[in-house]
Each structure stands twice: as C-alpha cells, then as structure tokens.
Amino acid sequence: MRFAVIQFPASNCDQDAIYAIRFLGHNADFVWHKENSLNGADVVIIPGGFSYGDYLRTGAIARFSPIMQTVCEFAKNSGIVIGICNGFQILCEAGLLPGALIRNRSLQFRCEHVFLKPATFNSPFTCKIPQEKLLKIPVAHGEGCYYASPETIQELKTNDQILFQYCDKDGNLTEQSSPNGSLLNIAGICNQTRNVCGMMPHPERACELILNSEDGNFIFQSIIHSLSKTADKTAIKS
Amino acid sequence: MTEPKITPELIQKHNLSPQEYEQIKAVLGREPTYTELGIFSVMWSEHCSYKNTRPLLKTFPTKSPRILVGAGEENAGIIDIGDGLAIAFKIESHNHPSAVEPFQGAATGVGGIIRDIFTMGARPICVLDSLRFGEISNSEVRRLFNGVVAGIAHYGNCFGIPTIAGEVYFDEAYEGNPLINVFCLGVLKHNQIARGRACGIGNPVFYVGPATGRDGLAGAAFASQDLTDESAEQQRGAVQVGDPFMEKLVCEACLELLATGAVAGIQDMGAAGLTCSTCETAARADTGIEIELKKVPQRAPDMTPYEIMLSESQERMLIIVHKGREEEVKTIFDKWDLPWAQIGYVTDTGRMVVKYDGKVVADIPAKAIATESPVYHREAREPSYISEVRSFKIEQIQRKFEPSEQLELLLANPSIASKNWVFRQYDYMVRNNTVVYPGSDAAVIRIKADCLPPDPEDVNIGSATKITDAKISEKFIAVSSDCNGSYVYLDPYEGSKLAVVEAARNLACSGATPLGVTDNLNFGNPYNPELFWQLKESVRGIAEACRALNTPITGGNCSLYNQSPIGQIDPTPTIAMVGLIEDRNHITTQWFKDEGNTILLLGLPVDVEDPLQGLGGSAYLRTVYGIKNGTPPRCDLNRAILLNETILGLIHGGSIKSAHDCSEGGLATCLAECCISHQIARNTPALIGAEINLTKEVIEKFKLDSDKILPEALLFGETQNRVVITTLPQYAGKILSRAAIYNYPAAIIGKVGGSKLIIKTDVGEHLWDVSKLYDIWWNSIAKAMH
C-alpha cells in the first residue's frame, strides 16, 4: 500500500504521518505542494501543521496549491483522502468536506490526549475499530471547534457522516470532554461518498506504546483493510 | 547622504564610555563614521561582548571528552552522544523585549534560539522555557504571563517544535522585569557540524530570509541597559515581530542546503543582525568580508546604512557559499519561496568593509569588533542584606504547624502548582518523539532517524526531501531547567550550586546520565558592586558544582541589567541540563504506579546539622509566613554525586517503578505530587493514594533523633539530596542493601494504595483526599488567570 503525504510550506506533522505509516509496514512518501502528481499513491494524507503559518484562516492558502487540484480529482474518483488537524481545515476550505473549524472556545491552543468514540463503523476510516472501543488519541490545535449550519449538521447525521466524537473515559459525550467546543462534540467527519475524512485528533501521534497510545493504528488499519478489500475485488474481476 | 556628526552626547547615547571611544579611534586610526559608531556600540555592548562577565565565565569547566564544539567557539556547543550522533543546545534570554511586548518578545526569543541551533547544522527537536514573573495576583503580571505563554506557544507550535519542559516561578522580585529564558536542542551527525566562518577568499556571501526593516534597532544595546520606563519607551517604536512560518521555511531550506555541501559557513542574524554575523564570521575564519548594503532586501523605505547594519529583523541568515555553487542556493531558496540576495564576498584583508551604493561607510578590522572588545574587572562587595539573612533563626517567627491546610496552601502556590495551564498551550508532542511529557521531573525525548538533518542523498533539489528508512540506534535525551531564585538571593554561591544539583537530580530520577549544561545568568547591573558580587558568587558556585558533577558548560547567555522600576530581581542563574538515556527501559517517571508498591526515601528526611533544618528560603516560609529569609538548605556536592549514582544504579538494575526528587515544598509536597501528577488524558488523572510512616521508628532507621526534628521541617523543609522512589515489595530489601553499599541513607517509608495520602508523624496522623489535592494543584493557575 502506498501513502502520499502532502507537504505544504510549514506542514509540520508530515514527517509523523510518514513515520506512523512506515511503522505499520507500508510505504509513505512526501509529495511537494507545487507538484501535480500523486505518483500512483493509493491513499492521500493531508498532514497537520501550520501551512502558510495559518495566516488569514487555517487552511485557506494551502488549498490553492497546485497539488490540491490533483487531490480533488483523486477524491472525485473515489480515492481515499484523510486530513488530520490542519489537513482537516484544508479539506473544509477546499470544499471536500462540509463545515469549518473555528477557534477553540477557550481561545487557547490545546495539546492533550482525548478520548474518541467512533460514531459509525461504516467507513474506510473506522471499519477495523473494535466495537465499544474508545480511542485515546492526542489533539494539538488552536482552531478545532467544528461548526456547520444546522442544515449541514442534519445532513451529517442523516448520512451517517460523523466519524468521531469527543467523549470522557466512560464514553459519555460531555461538554467537558471536548477540548474545543465543537458542535455535537464532533472530532471527525467524512464526505457523503465516504472516501474523504477529516479529523482534528492526531492518529499518527498514537502509533506506538512509547508515545502513550497505539489507538491511532486502528484508523490506518481500517484504511489499509478497506483498500485491500477493494484491491481483492478488482483482482477477482480481472 | 549625510551622517550625523559625532559628539560626546552622541557617544554617550550609544552607551560607549569616553575611554571606549578613545579605544575605537586607536583601532581605526581615525574618527569613526556614524555607521561605525553604531557598529561598535552594539558589538561592544554587554549583550554581544560580555565585557563585564568574560573574566568570570573563563572559570567555568568547559571540557570533557564528549565535547565536539566547546563554549564560545560557535553559536552553540555540541556534545557527542555516541554512534556518530551529537546534540547541539543552548539557552537564551529575551527578558527586556518581553517586558515591553510580552507576546512578540517571547515569540522572537523562541525564534532566536532555534536559529542558533540550526545554524550549527543541527535539526532543532525540542524547546524548553524557563519563566519568572511577579505575583500572579497582580493584573499586570497576569497580562505579561498570558502574553509570554501565548507568544511561546504561537512560535513553537507553528514552527512545529515541541516545547517539552520548563519552569515558572512567581515572585514579587520579578515584577516589571519578567525573565524569559528559552532553550533549544538539536541533533546531527558528527559530519554535519556547520561553522559560522567566512572561509575561502572570494566566496560569495548570501543574505537569505525576509527583508530588513527597522525592527529592534540596536536591541543588543537595549538589553545592555537597566530596564527603565524611558528605555522601554524607546524600544516600543522598534518591536520585533516574529514570523514562525518564515523561520520554519528558512530552517528547512538551510538544512537542505547544508546537505548539498555548497556551504562554506553559515550564521544567523541575531542580536546586532547583519553587523554581528559579518564581523564574527570573518573574525572566526581569519578573513575579511565586504558587503554592499544596496543589495540587502529592505522592507522599509529609505533605510540608512546605520539602520540596515543595526536592524534586528528576525528570521534572517548569512550564508557563505563555495564559489561556483551559487545555483544550488538559488534553487533551494526559490523552492521554499524565500528571498535571497548575494550581498558580498569574502576577502583576505581581515577587515569588515561595508559599502552603500559603492561608497565605503564602514571599514573596521573584523577581530577588533568581534573578539577584542574591552574587558572589565568589576568591583564586588557583599551586600548588606546577607548578614541579616545569615542571622535569621526559626525562633523569630510565631510557629503555627497546621499540616492539613498548609500542604493545600503549598500545592495551590502557583510556583508549585501544576503548570498545565502553561504546557497544555504548547504542542509538546509534535514530531513523535516526546516520550515523557511536561509534568515529570525531566522531559524525555527520543532521537530517531528522522530527527536528523537531511543527508546529501535525501535532497532532491527543487522537490520534497526524502525521509530515509535508515535506522539509527535509538537514544533518549532528558532535559530539565532549574533555579530557585530565592535560594540564590539568600546565598548566591550555595543557591547556584543547588540549581545545578537539582537539575542533575531531576535527570537522574528520569534515568538519564547528565552530560552537560547551558546556563542563563539573569542578574542586575554589574556596575553595582553588590549586584556584581551576586554574579561572582553565583558563577563560583555553578563552576564548582559543574566540575564536581562532570557536566561541563557548553555555552550560555548573560542577561544583566535586570531590574524593574521597583527594584532588583532575585539573581537567577537558570541551569538547563541535558542527559542521555541509552535504553528505553530506563526511562522513569515521578508518579506512583501500582497499589502495594513500596515507597522508600533515599536521603536524610531532615538535615539536622542545618540550623534551619531546610526551612531557610523555603516555599513553606514564603507561603505560610510571607517571608524570604534564612540560609538556604546546604548543598553537599559529594552527597549529590552519590545520590545520582545510587538512583541510576537502581534504575539500571530494573527495580525502580518511580522516582521523584524533593524540591520546593519538601517531602509532603513531593509525596502529594507522586500521588496526583500522572495525567492520562483530558480531565483524566490517574490518582492513587499512599500511606506514609515518618514516626520515630522510621526516622531512627536514618540514624536520626526524632526529637531533634521540627515537625514542619520534616514535612515541608527543603533539605537537599532526597528522592522518593517506589518498587515492588520483594525488591525493597535489595534496594536498601544497594544504598548501603553506596553508603547512602535510605529506608522504607510507606506503601502505595488507596485514595488518600496519609502521613503519620510523631505529632499525629495527617490525611488528605488525593482527589482534593489534585483539584487544588491542577487548577490553581487556571483559577488565578480567570
């Protein structure tokens, strides 16, 4: 399996994404934002960081990079794209995901582990997460409060597009358990066609026990699993 | 363009003495031009020349077989950590700029120290911040504190470097003159060390990074004066604004360029900007340098040569390139969309020649300004307060021993309370290396292959660099910064030793062998003999302790002239110490782990030979009685060494579950922290209780007479060289005999478990709900800031 990690100026979790994927034994390499080919990658990761310093608005400038055209095409053709933190913000700005991420209600940057409750297992990003499992994964952001219009929120619910919600250690979706004040405690969502995911927490930072959690691997393993399934299907067909 | 005429007033305004002016004329053999006067004034300022501290700094131990680049040689020292790997680290202050504009002052402080590290060819991998403010009850202090923390968060988070440790103290003494010391550490291979040298006659000199504006004009000079309302007002017009996004790009581009081998020398433009970087690189290489200011990218209109040379605009670098390899510079900097300009070349004249539109505006022997500044031996005199401090006796206070409330008071004291309000604003995890987060004795960071700067084969000019799959042998670095300013105020010599020893103890508790130190001397005006005495005594203490512990000083920073309009700061020599852990199984944290674990105390419960029994200068006296008085706890260096060896021996033996050193607030505070400081996730602490016995029978095991011990000294005294450790019950005996071999006092004092902290002493049983203690300790600063 080959992952492309898009590198924008000041993407700074790019290397961590590569580390996490390689740790699982798969291939990952950078793709420079000025390029317009994904070099045949199977999955695209838009990593965290502060692309363009997060000036103006988080993610606002990066989405005009040449590579984003290619990523949009890739997504339209059912390619799997996951945006983490700044990557989530970029995907929202690019219109690949609905809604927007605004400043944390505390007005402060927050770096800490949180608990996440998968809201659906029906997605390439959550399918291998064990039922009842809460994921312990860190967040590190100043602008992670998910906002969308009431109609959009309704659509997200109707279409089962909410992937992760912040919860406490017992799985309750309390206000206290959210580090940023997101609507419905939303931590991650997918698009209607379920191939594009955005999430504020950093699964790539929870990929081995020495980093305090391995729970992020469930998400990458879900992606790998669902891709190998489709790969098998095409293999059978051909 | 006409330049102002040089008058005695102008000379004085430049902070140069009449003798110094004579010396300038002697160097030049003529009157200086206005631009030259500016150049001398910044280069011979305290900040750049260390003219009043150099004789003292010479007494520091600076050698060890591990040192690859020593103190003072380059922008930062470098230490060998084995297997061809090395670390570069340094600390720097940004006190005065932060007093004027806390957010930008602190932010640019982070930017400056990160540049010092990648200038050495190292990839910066972590930052640490050591902060001092006035009392948190003061709203102006809260504004500064809030701004400083937000500024550090802004710069470090955006740059993408984890801020993994630090310290914060609140004390009246720092009101109006906060201390902001920032440390950065980077890693590299031995063959990747870069030098700040203008080598190779005829080599082109490049300027890279954003355009020059009038920011921080003569900031070095500003840092070299007492902080007054007037000096602050002057500086307001010229506040430097940090651009972490730019710095991230400059860093990546420089590391990529260094990998190509096209670079002959590289230096950041920090204090004294273009001036300092040009003359220092030439002086180090024994060459000369000539630059044309018209070619320097400029942001503000009509800048004069004087302004261009003295500007401290941020995120700029000077790069000397091997002739013929200019294209690589251009391609790489274009790839990162960074401005660059070729502004001059290396000469063989030994002179720094500055032209503006072809006309010479400065022509000075490079060494004369860079390394041959005047040196002064200042007068030192013991301050009058010292004798008063020494005569303090515990009988002078009306003692009231109420341990239940007093422990809570101590845990709520913002200098002791959890600093999560601070570090949760910092990204302390980015780059997947932080193994022990802020909140334990020392932070621990891992070094893996992707921490290293790129190698030639990783660079793919014009496109993304590759990340190698190459494995390196895993290593861990532990860092801690320490300094109890009250101790140093009360006894600069002992207090400074204590700072070094505490840093080393924090590392040992984390499983690390101390390697080296970078220090930040925050003191007052050196022309005041009493303040100079503090500095001199402090340096003597640091030097002695570092020598004893075999932790050479690899570099540091002096920030003098720290005083607010209200008065002096407490002298504060921040010690940042770095240690090495070679095996991941040796990484140790401070919190209690499991029910039933046995708790031992290594070290004497109380130093009974100290007349104040460890209460002098203690947080207890401050918090309960509001006094800062008495002699600080005694620092026995031999014991410190023994203790560290004992702990490390035990950790390496695999029998230790947790280790936490006793510092401010004494044994009771230390035990409480062991119960409450493990945070699993947001709003999810891992609380655990403990039952402690400190009655006569236990005290006797340390060969002490319980009757001679003050109860408050037992619980809250700050006797040094003590560590609380836990182990499985079956290992306790082994640990005791091990300690006996080292001849280090040790005894079992209790066991882990339950939901209460219970401490039995001869005066009674004291009992606290750990969840309540946690609540007080964890939320104290947030409450004060609300």
Next chain:
Amino acid sequence: MKAKIIITPKKAVLDPQGKTVQGALEHIGYNGIRAVHIGKYIEIELDSDDRESAKKQLEEACYMFLSNPVIEDYKLEIE
C-alpha cells in the same frame, strides 16, 4: 487606490472572542454593552485606478479566498 475589507463572523456562528472581550470590558467597568463581534480587517493597496474592475476582481477574491462563506460575511469598499 485602496480596498478595505471587513470580515465578520456570521451571527449564527459562535464568537467566543467577542464574548470574552465583552466580559472583559464589563469587568473593567464598561456598562451597557449589548454585544461585541470580532472580525478581520484587510486593506489592499492597488496599483490600478480602475475602481470598477478592481471591485469585480476583489469581490471574487473576498468570496473565494479572503472570507469563508460558511462562517463569515464580508463587506468590500474601494477608496
């Protein structure tokens, strides 16, 4: 020629910054404040003097880039 753009959070979107500033103003003694909204101000200095075409171009920039229509409104003025 100068373009001045004011970007404000949509009324339905929570504006914690505005709330905080309001609280702080009240705390230091300013009364009678009904609401505080915090937005952005962007000033663009232009070479050209052609108001009409500048306006058209910048309208697009405002909608596509300078503001995020999901959460923000903008107002553009050319001077």
Next chain:
Amino acid sequence: MKAKIIITPKKAVLDPQGKTVQGALEHIGYNGIRAVHIGKYIEIELDSDDRESAKKQLEEACYMFLSNPVIEDYKLEIE
C-alpha cells in the same frame, strides 16, 4: 448605537500575515497589488445613545485594552 473599531499593525512593524496573503493573492492570479495589511475589526453594540461619552470611554478602552499600542494603531468610529 454601534462602535466600530479598526485595528491595524503599525506601518513600521512587520506584518507577516499581510505579506503571506499578498503572496497568495499574487499566486492565485491577482496582479497589481502593492501591499496587504491585515488587522482586526471590532464592533460593539451599545445601549446608550450618548455619542460623546461613548466615544470618550471607548477611546480609552481602545488604547488600554482592545489594541496593543506597542505594535498597533486603531481607529474608532461611532455610528
């Protein structure tokens, strides 16, 4: 009554946001941009109708609290 406050970085002070946005605008294809400055916009809705006293009060708030006079200028208008 409404108070409108515009806060801009002082001209001499570096404005990394403005610079970066200028670069981005050029990149997207907007030409002829001489400079971009980015600041803050604050709108305060007031109960009172007394312009004069509101102005006086808010001037002080602008200087002391809403702007950072070290690096920013402000402009206050009451409407």
